[in-house]
Amino acid sequence: xxxxxxxxxxxxxxxxxxxxxxxxxxxxxxxxxxxxxxxxxxxxxxxxxxxxxxxxxxxxxxxxxxxxxxxxxxxxxxxxxxxxxxxxxxxxxxxxxxxxxxxxxxxxxxxxxxxxxxxxxxxxxxxxxxxxxxxxxxxxxxxxxxxxxxxxxxxxxxxxxxxxxxxxxxxxxxxxxxxxxxxxxxxxxxxxxxxxxxxxxxxxxxxxxxxxxxxxxxxxxxxxxxxxxxxxxxxxxxxxxxxxxxxxxxxxxxxxxxxxxxxxxxxxxxxxxxxxxxxxxxxxxxxxxxxxxxxxxxxxxxxxxxxxxxxxxxxxxxxxxxxxxxxxxxxxxxxxxxxxxxxxxxxxxxxxxxxxxxxxxxxxxxxxxxxxxxxxxxxxxxxxxxxxxxxxxxxxxxxxxxxxxxxxxxxxxxxxxxxxxxxxxxxxxxxxxxxxxxxxxxxxxxxxxxxxxxxxxxxxxxxxxxxxxxxxxxxxxxxxxxxxxxxxxxxxxxxxxxxxxxxxxxxxxxxxxxxxxxxxxxxxxxxxxxxxxxxxxxxxxxxxxxxxxxxxxxxxxxxxxxxxxxxxxxxxxxxxxxxxxxxxxxxxxxxxxxxxxxxxxxxxxxxxxxxxxxxxxxxxxxxxxxxxxxxxxxxxxxxxxxxxxxxxxxxxxxxx
Numbered sequence: 001x002x003x004x005x006x007x008x009x010x011x012x013x014x015x016x017x018x019x020x021x022x023x024x025x026x027x028x029x030x031x032x033x034x035x036x037x038x039x040x041x042x043x044x045x046x047x048x049x050x051x052x053x054x055x056x057x058x059x060x061x062x063x064x065x066x067x068x069x070x071x072x073x074x075x076x077x078x079x080x081x082x083x084x085x086x087x088x089x090x091x092x093x094x095x096x097x098x099x100x101x102x103x104x105x106x107x108x109x110x111x112x113x114x115x116x117x118x119x120x121x122x123x124x125x126x127x128x129x130x131x132x133x134x135x136x137x138x139x140x141x142x143x144x145x146x147x148x149x150x151x152x153x154x155x156x157x158x159x160x161x162x163x164x165x166x167x168x169x170x171x172x173x174x175x176x177x178x179x180x181x182x183x184x185x186x187x188x189x190x191x192x193x194x195x196x197x198x199x200x201x202x203x204x205x206x207x208x209x210x211x212x213x214x215x216x217x218x219x220x221x222x223x224x225x226x227x228x229x230x231x232x233x234x235x236x237x238x239x240x241x242x243x244x245x246x247x248x249x250x251x252x253x254x255x256x257x258x259x260x261x262x263x264x265x266x267x268x269x270x271x272x273x274x275x276x277x278x279x280x281x282x283x284x285x286x287x288x289x290x291x292x293x294x295x296x297x298x299x300x301x302x303x304x305x306x307x308x309x310x311x312x313x314x315x316x317x318x319x320x321x322x323x324x325x326x327x328x329x330x331x332x333x334x335x336x337x338x339x340x341x342x343x344x345x346x347x348x349x350x351x352x353x354x355x356x357x358x359x360x361x362x363x364x365x366x367x368x369x370x371x372x373x374x375x376x377x378x379x380x381x382x383x384x385x386x387x388x389x390x391x392x393x394x395x396x397x398x399x400x401x402x403x404x405x406x407x408x409x410x411x412x413x414x415x416x417x418x419x420x421x422x423x424x425x426x427x428x429x430x431x432x433x434x435x436x437x438x439x440x441x442x443x444x445x446x447x448x449x450x451x452x453x454x455x456x457x458x459x460x461x462x463x464x465x466x467x468x469x470x471x472x473x474x475x476x477x478x479x480x481x482x483x484x485x486x487x488x489x490x491x492x493x494x495x496x497x498x499x500x501x502x503x504x505x506x507x508x509x510x511x512x513x514x515x516x517x518x519x520x521x522x523x524x525x526x527x528x529x530x531x532x533x534x535x536x537x538x539x540x541x542x543x544x545x546x547x548x549x550x551x552x553x554x555x556x557x558x559x560x561x562x563x564x565x566x567x568x569x570x571x572x573x574x575x576x577x578x579x580x581x582x583x584x585x586x587x588x589x590x591x592x593x594x595x596x597x598x599x600x601x602x603x604x605x606x607x608x609x610x611x612x613x614x615x616x617x618x619x620x621x622x623x624x625x626x627x628x629x630x631x632x633x634x635x636x637x638x639x640x641x642x643x644x645x646x647x648x649x650x651x652x653x654x655x656x
Contacts, residue, residue, distance in 0.1 A: 003015040003645075004645040005019075005020070006019070006020065007024065008020060008023060008024055008025065008028070008034075008035040009021065009022065009023065009024060009035060010022045010023060010024040010562075010564050010565050011647065013033070017034060017035075018032065018033040018034050019033050020033050020034065020035050021033075022048075022562065022564075023035035023048070023564070024564060024565055025564070026048075026555040026556060026558070026560050026562075026563055026564040026567065026576060027555060027556035027557070027558060029045055029048055029049065029050050029558075030048060030049045030050065031043065031049070031050035032050075036050075041058070041059050042057065042058070042059065042060075043060075044060050044061055044062055044063055044064055044065060045062055045063060046063060046535075047535070047561065048558070048560050048561075051065065052065075053065050053067065054066065054067060054079070054080055054081075056070070056071075056074065056080050056081035056082065057069070057070065057080070057081055058070050058071050058081070063535075063536075064079075065079075066079030066080070066506070067079055067080055067081050068515065069095075070095055074095075075091050075095055075096065075097050076095055076096045076097065077089065077096070077097035078506075079506065082097075085097035087105055087106060088100050088104065088105055088106070088107075088119075090106075090107045090108055090109060090110070090114075092502075092514075094513075094514040094515075096514060098110060098502070098503070100114075100115065101114070101115065101129075101484075102119070103115060103118065103119060103122055103128075103129035104116070104117070104118065104119065104129055105117040105118055105119050110500070110502070111473060112128060112129075112465045112471075112473065112484070113126075113127050113128050113465065113473065114127055115127055115128060115129045117142065118142055118143075122142075123139045123142060123143060123144045124142060124143040124144065125137065125143070125144035125449065128449075128465065130144065130449050130450075131450075132449070132450050133449070134448075134449035134450040134451070134452065135152060135153055135423070135427070135450070135451065135452050136151070136152065136153070136166075136427045136452075137449075138153075138154050138155055138156055138157070138161070140156075145157060147161070147162070148161065148162065149166070150162060150165060150166060150167070150170070150188075150189045151163070151164070151165065151166060151189070152164040152165055152166045152413070154186065155186045156186070159188055159189070160175070160186065160187065160188050161186050162186060162187060162188060162189055163186055164202075164203070164204075164395075165189035165203065166189075166425075166427075167189070168203075168394075168395060168396035168413075168425075169191070170189040170190060170191060170203075171189070171190055171191075171192070171193055171199050171203050171204065171205050172187050172188075172189060172190075172203065172204045172205065173187045173188050173189070173190045173193065173194070173197070173205045174186065174187035174204065174205070175187050187205075190205070193205035195213060195214065196208045196212065196213060196214070196215075198214075198215045198216055198217060198218070198222070199386075201384075201390050201391060201392050201393075201394055202394075202395075203394050203395050206218055208222070208223070209222065209223065209237075211223065211226060211227075211230050211236075211237035212224075212225070212226065212237055213225045213226055213227040213237075216371050216372075216388055220236055220237075221234075221235045221236055222235055223235055223236060223237050224370070224371065224372075225250070226250060228250070231247055231250055231251065231252055232250060232251040232252065233245070233251070233252035234252075235361075235371075238252070243261070244259075244260070244261070244262075246262050246263055246264055246265065246269070248264070248265065253265045255269070255270070256269065256270065257311055257312070257313045257321040258270065258273075258274075258277070258283075258284045258311040258312070258321075259271070259272070259273065259284055260272045260273055260274045260284075267283060267323070268281070268282040268283055269282055270282055270283060270284045274296065274312065275296065276294055276296070276298050277294060284311075286300070286311075287300070288300035288301075290308070290309060291303050291307075291308065291309065291310075292310075293310045293311050293312050293320045294312060295312065295319075296312060301319070301320070303320060303322065303335070304320070304322065304335050304336050304337075306322075306325060306326055306327070306330065306336060306337040307320075307322035307323075307324070307325060307326065307335065307336070307337060308322075308323075308324045308325055308326045309322075309323045309324045310322045310323055310335060311323060313334075313335075319335055320335045321334065321335060322334070322335050322336065322337060323353075324352065324353050325337035325353065328353065329354075330354075331347055331354045331355055331356050332353055332354065332355035332356065333345070333355070333356040338356065341356035342356070343364065343365055344358060344359050344363065344364060344365065344366075345357060345358055345359060346359055346365075346366045346367055346368055346369075346373070348369075357369065359373070359374070360373070360374065362374065362377070362381075362388070362389045363375070363376070363377065363389060364376040364377050364378045364389075367387075371387075371388055371389075372386060372387040372388060373387055374387050374388060374389050375387075376402070376403075376404075377389035377390075377403060379403070380403075381403070382399045382403045382404070382405055383402075383403060383404045383405060384405050385397060385405055385407075393405035395413065395414055396408050396412070396413065396414065396415075398415050398416055398417055398418070406418065408421065409421065410425070411424065411425060411426070411429070411435070411436040411437065412424065412425060412436060413425045419434070420434040421434055421435060421436050422434075422453075423451065423452060423453070424436035424452060427452065430447055430452055430453070430454050431451075431452060431453040431454060432445065432454040438454070441454035442454065443462055443463060444456065444457045444461065444462060444463070444464075445457060446463075446464045446465050446466060446467075446471070455467060457471070457472070458471065458472070460472060460475070460476070460479070460485075460486045461473070461474065461475065461476075461486060462474045462475055462476050462486075469485060469486075470483070470484045470485055471484055472484055472485060472486045474499065475499060480496055480499060480500065480501055481499055481500045481501065482494060482500070482501035483501075487501075492509060492510065493508070493509055493510075493521075495511050495512055495513055495516075497513070504517065505517060507520055507521050507524045508520060508521065509521045523537075535548060535549050535552045535559040536548060536549070536559050537549055539557075544557045545557050545558060545559055547574075548574045548575075552574070553569040553570070553574055553575055553576045554573075554574060554575040554576065555567070555575070555576035560576070563576035563577075564576075565619070566578060566579055567579065568610075579610070581610070583608065583609065583610035583618060584607075584608070584609045584610075585606065585607070585608050585620075586606070586607040587605055587606060587607075588604075588605055588606075588607060589602075589605045590605075591605065593629055601631075608650070618649070618650050619647045619648070619649055620647060620648050620649070620650070621645060621646070621647050622642050622643070622644060622645065622646050622647075622648075623644070623645070624644065625642070625643065625644055630642075633648050633652050634652075
């Protein structure tokens with residue numbers, strides 16, 4: 001006995017309600033062999049059949065397995081529900097994974113200031129990812145940390161990890177010594193440099209030349225004292241003083257000009273005399289009268305007109321050296337007496353007579369002997385606070401118009417002139433308009449973390465984290481922030497959330513928020529903020545299609561490739577219509593088949609007519625099986641025997 005399909009089925013694989021292959025009601029959908037009016041949550045529709053959404057979804061699109069909502073504790077990303085958002089994404093308030101700012105590896109929001117970890121090569125500081133950590137910070141494992149309080153810059157947290165010192169009066173003593181032009185190694189901050197070290201213009205202790213005990217520079221000509229057995233002579237440490245000099249306090253001092261050799265610097269310390277002079281009680285005497293000196297060739301020559309007494313200058317090779325002036329208040333200078341010392345000389349006052357002595361070679365003017373007594377310097381050098389001449393003022397000083405180093409204001413770590421800071425002494429302050437009086441930058445300015453200076457934003461930003469127009473964090477009134485840029489309105493495919501633009505859902509071209517699509521990207525159409533089903537061109541809601549795609553027909557708000565029993569499809573309007581007249585079938589003959597043979601059913605024996613639909617769309621039902629033999633249909637190369645009430649199509653007849 002052959003059983004028919006259940007009344008809900010137009011085609012089936014068995015007689016029960018759960019064995020439908022297609023539904024008799026074109027508005028119904030097929031789910032697991034059962035014809036139902038609605039697939040329900042967790043399913044989507046394709047070709048009038050219910051399919052399960054992606055296993056991770058709570059709900060999905062009506063025509064796609066991609067999720068539209070997730071179970072509690074899950075996040076939506078690329079159409080699937082996952083336990084946590086991937087790297088470089090964060091979970092928004094609607095349960096969706098959104099991309100972080102490009103500088104972030106992980107974040108709590110889309111802004112550049114909401115990073116929790118950084119992309120490769122960047123460092124995390126105060127929730128921002130920076131190219132460098134900046135002053136007062138060092139980097140370790142992708143993040144910036146505070147230096148020791150004694151350090152202005154450092155490589156680590158300890159006091160021995162300083163690269164430069166915070167206090168102006170302190171100097172950096174590196175652990176390992178390098179050349180004067182090398183970058184300093186890390187070290188500690190000290191009040192003064194230890195012996196055999198000198199303070200350079202970068203406020204770093206550098207090692208003296210090996211023979212120096214103390215020095216003002218790194219070369220062998222910069223010594224200021226020597227360790228025995230060495231003796232200081234004109235900035236160098238030597239084993240023996242040259243001829244015409246004597247040792248005083250481990251320093252070579254020139255003999256009096258009247259002496260050839262001496263035991264001390266005065267006129268009475270001669271131990272040998274030049275030709276034509278005789279040594280008498282430490283003095284070298286001549287036979288010349290007062291106001292004259294003995295020329296090396298033996299004759300007596302008159303001193304200069306303002307000089308009371310003079311001697312031949314054996315050390316410098318000039319004619320004579322004045323020993324006393326006719327006017328006591330005048331100063332001795334070579335073979336003359338002057339009222340004021342010229343440039344590069346300083347006045348020295350002895351017990352009987354004052355004299356002009358030459359400044360150290362590094363000075364243009366000075367107040368006394370040695371390189372630490374400079375009062376002016378030759379260009380382009382500047383006068384350092386220590387009295388030395390150097391190429392640049394140290395940190396905390398600036399050069400005035402006379403090239404003298406003057407102290408910056410107390411608030412400044414460095415400055416370009418009085419009252420105009422270029423960096424701040426207090427790391428809690430930021431530099432704005434040349435002053436260090438602010439805890440944060442003003443609107444339309446951002447903090448350059450490398451220099452701790454407030455710099456101006458692009459004109460389009462009200463707040464920013466960089467100078468470019470793509471670095472905005474906040475916009476002027478009437479503008480909205482999108483991907484770091486301030487615009488008058490959000491671009492297509494995004495919506496305004498507060499003062500920011502966020503991306504619409506997938507396939508959505510215009511929206512008011514997540515799940516609130518106003519216009520879909522072609523070829524999708526809007527369905528209560530979601531895409532229409534894939535076979536629907538236009539719709540007004542779930543199950544309310546108004547225009548179907550090619551090869552499908554509109555039936556009760558759904559698109560179907562088969563209008564079903566009692567209906568036919570109008571190819572012009574792409575809609576299903578009910579048959580108004582029943583189709584007719586007339587058999588005009590019989591088919592004779594040899595015993596044991598096969599023969600195709602001759603379609604000329606059948607006369608079929610239906611005024612409502614084309615013959616090709618008709619289905620035939622077998623009301624009675626042959627009394628002898630069998631009736632079979634071919635499907636994909638295999639034969640299937642037809643039983644009573646089974647159906648077959650006109651196309652199957654023609655292909656037989």
